[in-house]
Amino acid sequence: MITGEILKLINSKLKGIIWYLIIIGLLFFILAVAILLYPEVLQLVFIFTFFIISFAAFLIAIKINNIRETFEKILLFIPKKKKRKK
Known part of the structure; x- marks a missing residue:
């Protein structure tokens, strides 16, 4: 069905966005620690x-x-x- 395909597409896009947010969060954490230390x-x-x-x-x-x-x-x-x- 068309709606099933759309839901799969949205789900795959959301997984990609979540991974980007996790990576950005980790980078900000590393940056914060680096600024505190140096x-x-x-x-x-x-x-x-x-x-x-x-x-x-x-x-x-x-x-x-x-x-x-x-x-x-x-x-x-x-x-x-x-x-x-x-």
């Missing part, structure tokens, strides 16, 4: 965060551009009325 790590964290945010903004801009191009292709695919010769 406060100079915080400077590196700020530098890496700046570069990661810049890279993420770049990827988002590329994705938005791809979406816009896709919509333009879809809109241009609509057949136009042919001009009749008189």
Whole structure:
């Protein structure tokens, strides 16, 4: 059934999201322990965060551009009325 396939897809996506959240949580825990033990790590964290945010903004801009191009292709695919010769 269609609903069964949709539920399987959602379930598989949720498992992936849960694993991402677990990995991110572990990374934040390791980062917190590192900052407590070595406060100079915080400077590196700020530098890496700046570069990661810049890279993420770049990827988002590329994705938005791809979406816009896709919509333009879809809109241009609509057949136009042919001009009749008189």
